[in-house]
Amino acid sequence: MPLPLNRALEAVLDGADPERLRRATTRLIDVYRSGAPPTEQVLSDRVSATAYAAYRMPATHAAVARVLRYALEVAPDLAPHSLVDVGGGTGAAAWAAADAFPGLASVEVVDGSADALAVGADVARHGPRALAGARWTRRDLGGGRALPRADLVTVAYVLGELGPDLRDRVVDAAADAASEAGAVVAVLEPGTPRGFAAALAARDRLLAAGWHVLAPCPHEAACPLAAAGDWCHLAVRLDRTALHRRLKGAALGHEDEKVAYVVARRTPADTPAGRVLRHPVTRKGLVQLELCRDDGTASREVVSRRQGPRYRAARHAGWGDQWPPEGTDPAD
Structure with missing residues (x-):
């Protein structure tokens, strides 16, 4: 507060x-x-x-x-x-x-x-x-x-x-x-x-x-x-x-x-590609995200350490946050 x-x-x-x-x-x-x-x-x-x-x-x-x-x-x-x-x-x-x-x-x-x-x-x-x-x-x-x-x-x-x-x-x-x-x-x-x-x-x-x-x-x-x-x-x-x-x-x-x-x-805005639906689950070398996506679906994404910047962003993601964060290449 x-x-x-x-x-x-x-x-x-x-x-x-x-x-x-x-x-x-x-x-x-x-x-x-x-x-x-x-x-x-x-x-x-x-x-x-x-x-x-x-x-x-x-x-x-x-x-x-x-x-x-x-x-x-x-x-x-x-x-x-x-x-x-x-x-x-x-x-x-x-x-x-x-x-x-x-x-x-x-x-x-x-x-x-x-x-x-x-x-x-x-x-x-x-x-x-x-x-x-x-x-x-x-x-x-x-x-x-x-x-x-x-x-x-x-x-x-x-x-x-x-x-x-x-x-x-x-x-x-x-x-x-x-x-x-x-x-x-x-x-x-x-x-x-x-x-x-x-x-x-x-x-x-x-x-x-x-x-x-x-x-x-x-x-x-x-x-x-x-x-x-x-x-x-x-x-x-x-x-x-x-x-x-x-x-x-x-x-x-x-x-x-x-x-x-x-x-x-009343007027539209550029909505994110996705949003985190639950607390991310972090395990050794990977982060599991439950996501709502801009195509109207909800699905899981597993981000591994090999994905570099995307993995580091996933480790800092929280429930309710946009995904991926701005500046993160979806292809990482």
Whole structure:
């Protein structure tokens, strides 16, 4: 987690009752792990919203930051000036966007929980100018009202909490809000089969509307993993603060946030030849990569020491990275 967000959370959490936060965190974890869409507002009071900020903002921030980094690798010209964070809660995605795009000037976080928005606004006061001046708008996502126009629209960990019809309406509203030629929509869901299904449905809907995928897919064909009964996701490692460990009752100093996602733009970009689908397996003298390829297939590639630069690149490749890296000759 970046130091500014860490300090902002510490400033807002200073003086909060740690036992109340721990109990609220345990309840939230149980709700989200159930996998079922909530039947009522989850962040229904200040304590639950504060607990959510403490235990979920670091992971959400890490996931969105990584996803935006991958999008920038494919489309380095991305430079949004405005952001709408749909269902943004306490604003973790907005923090990640502000970090990724220094030119971001206008931020609006839209959510149905007044308590989450209030906590998010308190945290954002300790952030960069775009966040400190952000608008925090309470709105029922099912109300049918149009979203504000923006260059970048994020929908992070929202669709899984909605019914299928409402998911489609939210994706459509996000696409309508990102109306400019270079505008971008980023959808993120938990890296579970259910989360992947929601992200994949959003990808299909955006493609059908004429959008173009920036990441993770190096193609716009049907997902080969879904066809094989598998699911595409990414693991992002983040460090836990001492408070984070206490709230979650965790011993490890890190955790892996698994995320399924799609980033799409109205205009196409030069996508990579492939992307790494899992942690590479390194053995003596070789690296085994599971790849999604630009021809719409998924397959394994084994890179041996005899391949020189390609082997050295494979040893440094990570889950989610482009393959091969720029400057690596495919014939090596």
